[in-house]
Amino acid sequence: MSFDRIAVLDWSAASTPKRGRDSIWLGVAGPKGTTAENLPTRALAAARLDALVQQTRDTGTRLLIACDLSFGFPERFAPALTGQSSALAVWDWLATRIRDDATNRHNLREVAAQANALFAGGGPFWGNGARADVPGLPRRKPALPDGLQEFRLTERNARALGMVPKSCWQLAGAGAVGAQNLVGLPVLAGLRARHDGAVAVWPFEGADTPVVLVETYTALVDDAVRARDAATVRDAAQVTLLAQAILGLNREGTLPAFFAPPPSPALPEEGWIFGLGHGAALADALRG
Numbered sequence: 294m295s296f297d298r299i300a301v302l303d304w305s306a307a308s309t310p311k312r313g314r315d316s317i318w319l320g321v322a323g324p325k326g327t328t329a330e331n332l333p334t335r336a337l338a339a340a341r342l343d344a345l346v347q348q349t350r351d352t353g354t355r356l357l358i359a360c361d362l363s364f365g366f367p368e369r370f371a372p373a374l375t376g377q378s379s380a381l382a383v384w385d386w387l388a389t390r391i392r393d394d395a396t397n398r399h400n401l402r403e404v405a406a407q408a409n410a411l412f413a414g415g416g417p418f419w420g421n422g423a424r425a426d427v428p429g430l431p432r433r434k435p436a437l438p439d440g441l442q443e444f445r446l447t448e449r450n451a452r453a454l455g456m457v458p459k460s461c462w463q464l465a466g467a468g469a470v471g472a473q474n475l476v477g478l479p480v481l482a483g484l485r486a487r488h489d490g491a492v493a494v495w496p497f498e499g500a501d502t503p504v505v506l507v508e509t510y511t512a513l514v515d516d517a518v519r520a521r522d523a524a525t526v527r528d529a530a531q532v533t534l535l536a537q538a539i540l541g542l543n544r545e546g547t548l549p550a551f552f553a554p555p556p557s558p559a560l561p562e563e564g565w566i567f568g569l570g571h572g573a574a575l576a577d578a579l580r581g
Contacts, residue, residue: 295546295548296356296543298540299322299359299537299540300320300345300356301319301320301360301533301535302318302359302361302362302532303319303532306399306401310333312333314526314527316333319338320536321536322537327537329533335480336393342358342484349504350503353503355504356504357505357543358505359507359509359536359567360507362508363445364497364508365383365562366380366445368559369440379497380497380561380562384479384482387479388479388483401472403430405464405471405475406418407429409430412441415435415436416435417438417441418462419431419463420465420469420472443460445559448566454569454570454572458512484506491504513569514534514535514538518530534579535568539568541581551567551571552567554569
């Protein structure tokens with residue numbers, strides 16, 4: 294369960310190339326220190342991830358990539374969408390439908406509307422931030438279809454710990470993360486397909502491959518982020534500090550505890566936030 298490098302990825306659903314705050318940041322911590330890259334488009338980010346994975350394979354090393362994306366959706370969404378109780382089936386469903394070009398133009402709202410059409414009522418996805426209406430995608434929050442919850446178990450646990458993760462159904466508005474998931478998961482699905490057998494997605498698959506993808510929540514290190522220079526972009530501080538903390542725990546040999554989420558029958562559909570419940574250990578790693 295040991296890794297040579299830790300990468301932390303903060304994603305963006307921007308519809309044009311963007312740098313700085315609320316754009317894509319990639320922090321990588323390893324034997325040569327820690328770097329932070331600000332990638333203006335998802336196409337460039339996908340290429341950078343591909344290069345990282347290929348380098349890992351070429352050198353016979355191991356890489357953990359922690360992504361600030363929701364790897365799964367609340368229980369019962371996956372089977373309604375794909376016929377399978379599998380988060381990775383949703384990744385593949387999205388990968389065949391999301392179109393995202395080199396300038397960040399995407400069709401995520403239309404794909405969300407396609408998913409909504411499979412459910413009664415307004416569907417689970419909401420929040421159209423574009424000027425033009427998208428049929429099937431409500432601007433305001435509708436009642437959830439019967440059987441679907443607003444939050445996954447891992448998010449409910451995070452909220453009980455004082456964190457405030459947003460619902461994956463919300464695509465627009467302050468702090469919304471749903472749009473990022475819809476354009477981010479297809480990128481990870483493509484990475485997994487191109488490096489078949491070398492990339493595993495935890496907790497849906499084992500963690501014994503050269504590259505392991507995990508879901509994280511960069512706010513896990515926000516106490517340390519607040520202590521940083523105010524001129525530092527918050528996203529950059531989050532990805533670098535979290536990468537450093539995870540690498541430190543990896544070197545101490547205590548990282549395996551992060552790979553033991555509470556047992557839940559919803560895990561194959563919903564996934565789990567890597568590091569949730571280990572905030573004190575992350576903080577200690579940064580102080581040490």
